[in-house]
Amino acid sequence: MGIMFAALSAVLYGTADFSGGLATRKSPTAAVLVTSQILGLVIALVAAPLLGWDRVTAGDLLWGALAGMTGAIGLGYLYRGIARGFVAVTAPLAAVTGAAVPVIGGVLLGEAPGLLGWSGIAVSIPAIFLLAYEPGSRPDPVRMAESLKCGLVAGIAFGAFFILISRPSPAAGFWPIAASRAASVLMVLSWIRLRRERIRIARESMPAVAVAGSFDTAANITFVLSAQLELLPVVSVVSSLAPGPTVILGRVLLGEVLTANRITGLLLALVGVALLSL
Known part of the structure; x- marks a missing residue:
């Protein structure tokens, strides 16, 4: 069951990434990011009391807030690397590092597969x-x-997010995710204020922004569920297969070509998930 939740989180993360990228074609990246994060915060605040919880401590909320801040740092460096460097280098380096860091962290925490x-x-x-x-x-x-530089920092931050968001007690329910979203919104708003950018979203981008924000929050929820049921190194790697759904959506909705590299990656991803599910 833990692998199923992790695979679902990968689908949700990949769909959110695709939708966010689609929205940034017609609206500023920072505006798309903060708007989707605010929507995610609203969804998390509504969902947290409904999905069940027993006891929430300050430590649980602190773990969530730290996760949100590292996630926001990761997104900031990822976007900076894409804007100032090469997407073909920044994105895969961030993805692989983001998967490797929780594997190392999980082993250090005694969760060896x-x-x-x-x-x-x-x-x-x-x-x-x-x-x-x-x-x-x-x-x-x-x-x-x-x-x-940006790909490595982004990957380390994303990996830290996976570790931190898995630390709160299951008794806290999904309130740590709400704390995570609140912290990330504050981080992104501070970044926009420092850059003196305006928050302006094109009307045609709003559906994609809504999908990005809601699916990203849903992905966080399913990842937390998977981390409660399975080893962190395992679920973090499965969740990091999010580029797979992104690639498939690009092929289906935008007619993008599936290169030999990506076809090989999809096949390896299926084999990897099959092995992990055993």
């Missing part, structure tokens, strides 16, 4: 890279350095 689990992880991490990688010419060393 068995032989099949390690085999699934070994197959899934290259799958993540192949799904996100877009080959192309990259001659500019300055932009390459920016891509490497």
Whole structure:
């Protein structure tokens, strides 16, 4: 069941990423990010009391808030790397690092998977890279350095998010996710204020923004459920297969070409999830 929730979170994360990217075609990235995060906060505040909880401590909310801040930092560096560097370097590096960090963290926390689990992880991490990688010419060393720096920092931040959001007690229900969303909204609003940007969303972008915000929050909820039922290294790798659904949506809705790399990545992802589910 834990693997099923993790796979569902990957689908939801991938759909949210696709929708957010679609919205930024006609609206500023920062505006899309903060609007989707605010919508996610509203959904989390409505869902948390309805989904059940027994006892919430300050520590649970603190874990959630720290997760939200690291997630916001990750998004900021990811967008910076995409804007100033190369998408083909920044995105896969962030995805693979974001999967590797919780694996290391889980092992340090005493959550070591068995032989099949390690085999699934070994197959899934290259799958993540192949799904996100877009080959192309990259001659500019300055932009390459920016891509490497931003991709690495973003990946570490995303990995930290997975670790932190898995730490609150199950008795706290999903209130830590609400705390996570509140912290990320404050972080993004502060970033926009420092950059003196205006929050303006094109009307045609609003449906995509709504999907991005709601699906991202739903993905967080299903990830927390998966982390309560299965080892952190396992569920974090499965959840990091989010580029797979993004690629499929791009093919179905936008007619984008599935390259050999991405087809290989999809096949490896299926094998990896199968091994992890065993």
